[in-house]
Amino acid sequence: MKISAVICQVLSTQQHQEATRYEDTAGLRFPQDGLPVVQTFRGRADTRHLCVYPAGRSTALVRVQTDSGLEGVGEAHAPVAPRVVKTIVEDLLAPVLIGSDPRAIQVLWERMFSTMRLRSHTQGFTLEAIAGVDIALWDVLGKYYQEPVWRLLGGACRRRLPVYSSGTPGRDMEARRNGIRQVQNEGFTVIKTSCGRGSIDEQMDLVRQMSQAVGDQGKLLVDAHGGMDLKEALRFVRCLEALGNVEWLEDALLPENHTGYRILTESTPVRIALGETDCNRYVVRDRLLNRECDLLLPDVCRAGGISETLRIARLADVFGVSWAPHASTSTAIHLLAGLHVGAVTPNCYIGEYPSGFAQGPFGNGLLKEPLVLENGHITLNENPGLGTELDEAAVRALTLE
Ligand SMILES: [Mg+2]
Structure with missing residues (x-):
């Protein structure tokens, strides 16, 4: 062939x-x-x-x-x-x-x-x-x-993978609270929210309210989009520790701040997450040697595909670091490719489910069979390859060139 x-x-x-x-x-x-x-x-x-x-x-x-x-x-x-x-x-x-x-x-x-x-x-x-x-x-x-x-990657530790809702859109608190209620109704218990804008006091206030809205039964993930410096992040993470239901702090600092990440990671029991920006095993090796994080977030459609993401995940495991496949504003191919690697790696923590995927333009509408989300989990099937088929007419309708 x-x-x-x-x-x-x-x-x-x-x-x-x-x-x-x-x-x-x-x-x-x-x-x-x-x-x-x-x-x-x-x-x-x-x-x-x-x-x-x-x-x-x-x-x-x-x-x-x-x-x-x-x-x-x-x-x-x-x-x-x-x-x-x-x-x-x-x-x-x-x-x-x-x-x-x-x-x-x-x-x-x-x-x-x-x-x-x-x-x-x-x-x-x-x-x-x-x-x-x-x-x-x-x-x-x-x-x-x-x-x-x-199966070709060596067999699944689990085929049913937990996924988190990747966002709570909305400019104001009421819209965000509604967003949390909506995704909870869809079955999610782990929900990510973004901050990184405004003063640290404003951001602490925001996550306090979001943490309350998620409640005792859920977990909140916080993405700061690189918007803090080290001292701000140290203050902020103390607040997250006190909330009790915050699972990780993502991209607190700009990705080039290696020393800052090492100090932040050493300073707190809240998991420090990063790695969307890291697209090959060599840059990840340096992060791991420098002990810059507790959790890596490689994106399978940026970090060299299934092959390189698997190598990154395996390397992270050597250092006792977990990983969570990042997903984004893209199709089920992206989502599934990350979850196939997640299924075969024991240090996979949880997958990302892009908010609005089901109804979005690149979501289920592009598939012959919709991707089933069940109580915040996706189960990989036994079908050949990635296990999904595109609706080619729907793909053509969105094809620009
Ligand atoms: Mg992020």
Whole structure:
């Protein structure tokens, strides 16, 4: 069996929302745009952010086709400028893949990673593109052997995985409280909320109220989006300790603050989580050696796909560190690829379930059979590959190019 074609499909909702082109930078915004710049008592006016967000949603599906007629589907996380990923997949990776046996996934992974190593493309867009191809290759392998990916990875510790609701949208507290009630009614007990805006006192007030709304039976996860400095985070985490139902503090600091993360992790029993930004095992090794976190959050569609995310998860286990697959504004391919790795790794803590996935444009509407969420859990099935099938007509309707 040989790879005959590797193509990338850009999916976007922007065309259905407004008449602007999806790559129009006027549609991009930083999360704090429109809000007053944070002035702390020390006068810090920090306008740095982790990333920019688009007005609509986009992602990139990768299809690996073979001369046997089998096709595997993967996904690269590409919420912004998805055509960059498409170009990397089709102009850089496809030429080194076509003609190769798609079952040699680890050989092909190293070849893809080696295409631009000298030029430092070992994270970011290139790893996202590699992720899309890698996931598609695992899907091909599953279809070839007629086995689910989790079995080909060595067998599942558990096929029924707990997932948390990834957000409580809403600008004000009442909207957020309603959001919590809504996701609790859907069966979630673990719920993430975001902070990182406003003064530390305001943020402490926010999480106190959110913690109360989640209640004794639930767990609250707090994502600060890199919005704090070390002293603020140390104050903030004392507050989280006292609340009793906060399970982790995510991205408290900017990812480059390695020393800050080590001090923060040593200082508290609340789990310090990070790692969305870390896209290969080598950068994760350095974080682990430096003891910067209790929990890693690699994203399978950014961190080199199933192969590299599995290596990251296994490496974390050596250091006694847990992991939780990050998921985002993308399709079931993304969600399932992370959960397949989660199923086979004993140190997987919980998976992320993007809020609004079921009704969202990239959610169940793109699938022939909806992904079933049951009491805050997803059960991986026995179907070959990733275990889901796209509704190709629905995919075509969102395909931009
Ligand atoms: Mg996050």
